[in-house]
Amino acid sequence: MQEECMQLVQSVLFGIQAYWAQLFIIPSKVIKLIDAHCRSYVWSGTNTITKKALVAWERVCSPKSVGGLNLINLHSWNKAAIAKHCWDLEHKQDKLWIKWVHSYYIKRTPFQEVIISQQACWMVKKILEARQVYSQFQPIVLQNKSMIRQLYFHLFRPQQRVPWKCLMFQNFARPKAVFTMWLQLQNRLNTTDRLKKWGLDIELKCVLCRLHLQSRDHMYTRCPYSQQVWSKLLQWIQFVQAPYNNWSQYVLGIIDAAKGKTPTAQIFKLVYTEYVYAIWIERNHRIFEKDSRTWESLAREIAYICCVRASQKTMQAIHHLDC
Ligand SMILES: [Zn+2]
Numbered sequence: 001m002q003e004e005c006m007q008l009v010q011s012v013l014f015g016i017q018a019y020w021a022q023l024f025i026i027p028s029k030v031i032k033l034i035d036a037h038c039r040s041y042v043w044s045g046t047n048t049i050t051k052k053a054l055v056a057w058e059r060v061c062s063p064k065s066v067g068g069l070n071l072i073n074l075h076s077w078n079k080a081a082i083a084k085h086c087w088d089l090e091h092k093q094d095k096l097w098i099k100w101v102h103s104y105y106i107k108r109t110p111f112q113e114v115i116i117s118q119q120a121c122w123m124v125k126k127i128l129e130a131r132q133v134y135s136q137f138q139p140i141v142l143q144n145k146s147m148i149r150q151l152y153f154h155l156f157r158p159q160q161r162v163p164w165k166c167l168m169f170q171n172f173a174r175p176k177a178v179f180t181m182w183l184q185l186q187n188r189l190n191t192t193d194r195l196k197k198w199g200l201d202i203e204l205k206c207v208l209c210r211l212h213l214q215s216r217d218h219m220y221t222r223c224p225y226s227q228q229v230w231s232k233l234l235q236w237i238q239f240v241q242a243p244y245n246n247w248s249q250y251v252l253g254i255i256d257a258a259k260g261k262t263p264t265a266q267i268f269k270l271v272y273t274e275y276v277y278a279i280w281i282e283r284n285h286r287i288f289e290k291d292s293r294t295w296e297s298l299a300r301e302i303a304y305i306c307c308v309r310a311s312q313k314t315m316q317a318i319h320h321l322d323c
Contacts, residue, residue, distance in 0.1 A: 016072075192214040
């Protein structure tokens with residue numbers, strides 16, 4: 001559900017970015033309103049503005065390498081578009097509006113030293129204010145990337161890259177599975193330990209094993225039910241996982257196995273993502289539908305989906321595997 005809303009929002013934001021933001025500077029008030037509508041739609045599925053969210057919008061709208069979902073951050077895109085105008089002012093002098101700004105405001109002063117006059121129009125002020133945005137920016141002319149896009153990614157450079165970024169790129173799993181794994185990696189799935197913290201009165205036992213308290217760490221690293229599914233899948237893809245004692249060790253092992261472009265890494269990434277999703281759905285089914293499946297049937301279903309999803313190249317590597 002959230003994943004489907006995400007795809008629609010992505011295309012809306014893409015449209016705004018590809019068309020309006022290239023032509024005009026969008027006022028920040030308008031951006032805030034667009035963001036509020038998109039955010040509410042993703043997290044609640046309605047058009048009413050709500051504050052409900054599992055992950056901050058700022059994070060959702062950031063590149064995958066820094067932990068986001070690569071939705072366009074309109075605020076940053078707008079900043080990049082303004083900075084592009086700024087770069088044009090300094091480097092291109094053939095356009096009419098640039099000649100106009102030069103003769104009225106810049107008047108042969110070195111560009112970085114131009115003082116922003118109080119009387120200057122709103123647009124010129126905004127453009128001149130953007131000078132520091134691109135101060136360390138070196139455009140790469142050879143790459144087939146627009147300068148606004150380059151400036152946009154340049155803005156995210158100071159942010160720290162997430163160690164699990166390899167799981168988010170080139171992942172052949174279904175988008176809804178990737179989305180669930182993305183929440184799982186950040187511990188944002190609504191597991192009962194988290195719901196309890198919000199004051200909800202609910203059954204705390206894990207519905208998969210009915211033995212221990214439910215948390216993300218339990219569900220994916222210690223739960224006997226999940227362990228059986230996971231071991232079966234590992235055996236299927238003939239992968240030996242390093243032993244682990246806690247979530248951090250577990251996730252490091254997952255990252256290590258999913259790194260790189262080899263078919264083995266691709267298969268591992270696909271299987272892990274679909275596994276995370278299937279466990280989460282099984283948990284929800286047990287709670288809301290009072291319906292359950294055996295670990296064998298769940299493992300079989302995951303394997304089947306992975307066979308369908310794997311790319312041709314990856315398939316060659318797993319042709320010996322029996323779905
Ligand atoms: Zn359990």
